[in-house]
Structure formats: structure tokens, C-alpha cells
Amino acid sequence: MTQTQRPLRDVAPIAPSRFSRSEVEDFLFYEADLLDAWRLDEWRELFAPDGRYIVPSTDDPDGDPDVHLALINDDEVGRRGRIQRLMSTWAHIENPHSLTRRLVGNVRVWDEQAALPEVGVRCSTIVYRSRPSGTTTYAGQLTYRLRHVDGAFAIVLKRVNLDHHTLRDSGGVLSILI
Amino acid sequence: MNTSISFADLAPEALRIPPRHTRYIRDQRDPNAFLVHRSVFTDPAVLARERETVFEKCWIYAGHASEIPNPGDFVTRQVAGRPVILTRERDQGVRVHFNSCSHRGAEVCRELRGNTRRFRCFYHSWSFDTAGALVAMPDEDAYPAGFDRASHGLAGPAKVDSYCDFIFINLDPRAGSLDDYLAGAKTYLDLTAEQSGNGMVITPGTHEYSMRSNWKLLAENSSDGYHAVSVHKTYLDVQRSRGDDISGDTSTDWKMSRALDLGNGHTVTIKQGPMPRPIARWQPSMGLDTKPIVEESFRRLVELHGEERASLIAKQDFNMLIFPNLVLNNIMANIIRTFYPIEPGLMNVTAWSLAPAGETPEARRVRNEQFLSFLGPAGLATPDDNEALESCQRGYFSRPGEGWSDVSRGMDKDEPANYDELQMRTFWRRWDDLVEELV
Numbered sequence: 001m002t003q004t005q006r007p008l009r010d011v012a013p014i015a016p017s018r019f020s021r022s023e024v025e026d027f028l029f030y031e032a033d034l035l036d037a038w039r040l041d042e043w044r045e046l047f048a049p050d051g052r053y054i055v056p057s058t059d060d061p062d063g064d065p066d067v068h069l070a071l072i073n074d075d076e077v078g079r080r081g082r083i084q085r086l087m088s089t090w091a092h093i094e095n096p097h098s099l100t101r102r103l104v105g106n107v108r109v110w111d112e113q114a115a116l117p118e119v120g121v122r123c124s125t126i127v128y129r130s131r132p133s134g135t136t137t138y139a140g141q142l143t144y145r146l147r148h149v150d151g152a153f154a155i156v157l158k159r160v161n162l163d164h165h166t167l168r169d170s171g172g173v174l175s176i177l178i
Numbered sequence: 179m180n181t182s183i184s185f186a187d188l189a190p191e192a193l194r195i196p197p198r199h200t201r202y203i204r205d206q207r208d209p210n211a212f213l214v215h216r217s218v219f220t221d222p223a224v225l226a227r228e229r230e231t232v233f234e235k236c237w238i239y240a241g242h243a244s245e246i247p248n249p250g251d252f253v254t255r256q257v258a259g260r261p262v263i264l265t266r267e268r269d270q271g272v273r274v275h276f277n278s279c280s281h282r283g284a285e286v287c288r289e290l291r292g293n294t295r296r297f298r299c300f301y302h303s304w305s306f307d308t309a310g311a312l313v314a315m316p317d318e319d320a321y322p323a324g325f326d327r328a329s330h331g332l333a334g335p336a337k338v339d340s341y342c343d344f345i346f347i348n349l350d351p352r353a354g355s356l357d358d359y360l361a362g363a364k365t366y367l368d369l370t371a372e373q374s375g376n377g378m379v380i381t382p383g384t385h386e387y388s389m390r391s392n393w394k395l396l397a398e399n400s401s402d403g404y405h406a407v408s409v410h411k412t413y414l415d416v417q418r419s420r421g422d423d424i425s426g427d428t429s430t431d432w433k434m435s436r437a438l439d440l441g442n443g444h445t446v447t448i449k450q451g452p453m454p455r456p457i458a459r460w461q462p463s464m465g466l467d468t469k470p471i472v473e474e475s476f477r478r479l480v481e482l483h484g485e486e487r488a489s490l491i492a493k494q495d496f497n498m499l500i501f502p503n504l505v506l507n508n509i510m511a512n513i514i515r516t517f518y519p520i521e522p523g524l525m526n527v528t529a530w531s532l533a534p535a536g537e538t539p540e541a542r543r544v545r546n547e548q549f550l551s552f553l554g555p556a557g558l559a560t561p562d563d564n565e566a567l568e569s570c571q572r573g574y575f576s577r578p579g580e581g582w583s584d585v586s587r588g589m590d591k592d593e594p595a596n597y598d599e600l601q602m603r604t605f606w607r608r609w610d611d612l613v614e615e616l617v
Contacts, residue, residue, distance in 0.1 A: 055556060057383035059290060066543040069383030069531045071556040073546065077420065077465075081551070084419065085412035085558050092409065093565035133390075133568065166386035168526055173387050173555035173564045 014110040017119050019148070024109045024121055027146065027153045032102050032125075035177055040083040043177070048147055048154040049076055055160045055178065058167060071174055072160075086177075093175045100176060102127040104142070117148040118156065127178055129171065136171040139163040140178055190592045191439075191600055195607070203610045204582070205603070210589035212603050213582040219392040219574045224613070225522050231612045232502050233258045234349040237359045239504040239516050240264055240274055242532070243343035244379035250293045250308060254285075255528070257347060259518060262335075263287050263297065264345065265308045272340065274347050275310045275332040286332065297332075306332050342371040343378065344504075362440030366498045370508060372491050373457055374534030375482050380514070381542075385529040387555040389517075391567035392574075393503065393525040396517050397605055399563055400505040401447045401497035403435060403596030404587060409566055413551070413558045420463035422454065435596035437588070443501030443608025447596035448494055453510045453552065456545040458492030463551075468544045475541060499601065501608050506532075511549035523571050529554065 017024075027046075034043040047053070054065050055072040065073035074082060085091050103126045112118040121144040128137050145157040160178045164170045198205040202224075204213040218224050238258040245253050245264065252265040254277055261277040263286075277285050279299040286297040286306055296313065298305040305314040310332035318327075335347035339356035344367060346356050353359075360367070371378060389396065399405065407414065435449030454461035458476035460469050479488035497507045505515040512532040517525045531549050533542060552559045574581075585606065588598020611617045 058386060060383040063383050066546060067381075067539055069381045069385070069546060069549065069554075071385070071550075071554060073550060078547075078551075081416035081420065081558065084416055088412050088415070090411040090415075091562065093561040133572070166388075167555050168386060168388035172389055172568075173561045175556070175561040175564075 014108050017109045017111045019109060019119050021107055021109050024119065025107050028104050028107065028123060032104050036100050036102060038097050040086060044079050044083055046155050048156050051155045053079060053158050058162055058164055061161045098176050099130040100127055112145060119146050121146060129176055138170060138178055192589060200610055200614050203606055210586060212586040212589060214585055214606055216574045216581045216583055217579045219571065220522050220578045222522055225519055227613050229259065231615065235612060236502055237346040237348050237356050240345045240347045242380045243272060243340060243345060248293065250295055252287065252294060253291045254287050258349060261285060267308050272338065272345055273309060274338045275334045279304055280312060280330040280332060310334060342367040359442055361442050361444060363444040363498060363500050366446055366496055369491050370506065370512060372483060377535040378532050379535045381531040381533050385554050387527050389525050389527060389564050389567050390523055391571035392522055393517050393519040395567045395570055396525060397499055398602045399567060401445060401499055401601045403447060409562050410559045416558060417463050422461045422463045437594045437596050437598055437600040439604045443605055444499060445601035445604045446496050446498040447601055448496045449596050450493055450495060454548055455510055456541065456548050464544060471541050471544055499605060501605065510552050511545050513553050523575060
């Protein structure tokens, strides 16, 4: 019996995109800076109005979050609420805010469909996260669909597949944005 | 609110229950007071005692029948600290085995879930069928005369039984029946089952997380109405900013409630909360497009059960604790949550979403949105519960073996509410009975 492949692990060569990797990386690095700086409203504005931010459950990495139980499945309303909460001093677990520093690498870019100004992106991230009570690290694979509108990218989809069998002792819970 | 469930225990707690004065619990009268000694949260000897007198004596939730619908289906997990396999046999019977080879002890199944006819240990290839019988092994001839395969099956819990598809195990061969054990909790398991005309199912996707706090703090927290506004203000604020009529009136809304002793340490708090509920309580935050879905859901319940019963099923929120470590909350969605201590200051938590079988994708989406808005380790509420419990635990560790926690809220009342602490006192009295072997 072969082991079930985790999704999005297809490592076949990808046809080059009409957008350069460094253009896409500039966008991803800007996003990483906004998250580390807790400038979350500006982060939210990186999304297209119909954009989704998804973190599947650790045991169900390729589940459809509308039908299966995910950890996060935010549309614009969801992101607004999440950010309103995270910026409040009543978000007790994030008061004070965690110090985070994230690396984004191994970036690969492809054209989603020839007819659409959309690119697919896959990359790896490591997020170092410190709280007064302890430090932890999250690892994950990020998959994006980015729409190119008026000379800039907007996030149509950001899916975070955590490389953790469970959240246990990887921070216990997930209270920051990856 | 609708109170057509009869309350068997209307006698006030302080008259019904005799006082006690033990190592860990002070349950006092004239004046009423209830104190828990904080060593119960930090002392490794207490945890060792709990394993023996609580987790090896009580019926412990192991899983839901919908997780293994077909013969040969299995799931593996830790239950009561033991690695177990839940599987379904060809005769449709549910079996629970310890996931440990009868030969040398290695796990015989290393997958989370699947379908199989055999569990084959990777160490020496001993193979077991779904009934747990040893059916094959390499070089069997080398075993001495008198070696009996039949006595080398997989071990398992002393008892396995289920109620409304909730599967429980018991490690104690002398334990009474699950039916007797569940006592008044059955009423609420029934109400949950009746949300659907064709069964309830676990939604794929499991929340597996941990808290650096004692497991009993989560037993308390899971039905603690008193902390709702202070710990979960951000949730209430977000719902309010989405147009829900829950703030301003937050206090009155959450106060139409009762806390009940269901027997054997089980408790429930019932209320009609302010939160949206996809089964039948539409709120603006759910979006206008979802209103017909929610109304249709309620219409179907009325058809199945009649208006009065449907209201009870759909509109009465409850947070139930089935002693010692199973939580069933019917609030903005149905959550099944169980937890187990790894150390005095560390527990593993596992949670699932329970939904009507055959729910439409639209209704499921609405349910999931509600679930994730509040619940789960990345929700708007649970992370702050985690922080509160870990903060308490840091306090206990800072002066180990010292201090008492006060759990006396609402003790003078004839009808304590969910923001009182009858539910916690009920848990602690049962816990003390078992740990001190008073019963």
C-alpha cells in the first residue's frame, strides 16, 4: 500500500509564468512585513473583495473548508472580524501581540489560465513566534492565487497548509496569522 | 424560555447536598461556601490518582459511530490515555481494541483512519482481524507445542457501549451500564440526535490542540457562563459590528438560563443565547442569503417533531459536561470536545463538529461559518479560553500546593443560572467522591 500523498505536494516542473518570480516575491515579502508588523488592516487590503483565507485542519489538509471543518475559512467579513478582534486589547492571547518573524522562500509561480491575469504561487514559510510565556515555530506551505489588477496583485486565495500533525505544542492553538 | 424539560432536582443545592470537608474540597453551609484546593491542579500524585480512580472507572467517550460507517472502517486515537482502534465488523458491530500488538506491544495500526480487513503489526508482521483475533504470523511452526493463537488476540477495554451513536469505553470490568451511567445526560443526547431525521455525523476535519493547564480547568470552562462577557468580548463585539442584536442586551440575553445537575457528575447549562444558530436562529451576521436555509431547517424540525419539541431541539442552547471529560455544546454549532491530561499542567484537546447527516452544502457552509466564528483553536473565542486557563495554571505553579479556588457562585440560589457555578460544584463533588473513594 502506498502512503497517501499530502495535497499540493506536486513537485513536477512548472511552466514559467508571464510574471517574473521576483515580481511575485516582492508582493509576498511585503505581505510578510505587514503581518510581522501587525499592520493587519493593510494586510486585509491585499485581498480581492472575493478573496479567501483558508487554514485547513491539520488532519484534513485538502478538505473543502465549506463542507469540512477547517481551522480558518475567512471571506472579507471573516477577515474584518478576525482583525477587529486581534487589534483589540481584549484579544487576551494576543495581548501583548506575539513577536513574529517569518521567512518566505522556495517560491514557484505559474499562470493559472492563459485567459486570466491570475498566477498560482506556491512557497514555504517558517514563522518564528514569541510570546511572554514561550516561543514556538510554525511551518507551512502557502498556496496563492493572485489576480493582477491595475498593475498590482490582489489575493484571490491564500491557503495555508500547516506542516504539523496537530497543533499540540506548536503553540497549542493558532492565534496569529500565518 | 421554554422549560418543558422537567427539572428533577428542584430542591436547592444547599438543602439537597450534605456538606463535606476533605483534603481537596470544602463544601460548607451556614454560610454557604465551596472551595477547591489548588494542589489538585499541580500535584503529580493527584494526576496518578485520577488515572486510577476516574479515567479507569468512568465511561469515557471514544468516538462517534458515523466515523466508521462501513465494515472494515477504522479510526485510531488516544482514549483515556490508551492508544485505541475503533473499527466496525462485518456484522456491523463496533469494536474497540488497544492499538498494541499482543506479541511485543508495537502499534498494529499506524494510520489515522481507513478501511481494512487486517491490522498487521510492522514489527514482526503479526496480523489481526477487525474482531482483534490473531489470524496470521510468519513462521508459526517455530512456536512451541501448546502455543494458542486464540489467547493472543488484541486486548481491549473491559466494556464498550454506545448511546445515540456516541461510543464509550470503560476500563473497569465491574462498571455498571452506560445507560445508568449517563443518567440525565441522555435527555440532551436525545435532543441532539433529533436535530436530524436521518442521523448525525462527524464532519471531516479534527481540531487537535493542547493547553498548558490542568484538564479540570477545561471541564469548568466549557460550561462557565460567568466568563463569557469578559473573556469573549471580542466575539460579541464582532457579532455586534455585523449587525446582531446581542450587545447592550448581552447581559439580559445570557441571563435567561439554568444550570442543572444531571447525576453522576454530569451537568448541563441551558439558555437561549444571543448567538446565531444555523439549525434555527437566524441573525443578521449570517448574511441575508442564509435566512431561507435556516428557516427551512426549522420547518423540517417542526414537521418531524411538532412545534414544541422542535423549539426545544433547535432553540435551546446547552453546554453539557458528561463526567469526566466529554463536552457536548449545542451553541452556534454542535461541538464534541474531549480532553486528557498528559501532565498536571498539560492536556491534549480534541474537538469535532457534529452535523445532521445529508445536510445541504449551503446549510453546511452556514454551520461551519458559525462554528469557526467562535469555536476551535483558531476561532475568535477558544484561543482566549486557552490563555485564561494557562494564566490560571501559571498562578498555581507560582505557589504550588497553596491556596484555594472559590467556586461558590450562586450557592444561595434556588435556581442557579449558567453564569453561576452549580455545574462546577457538581463536577467537583463527583471528582472528590471518586478520588477519595467516598462512593
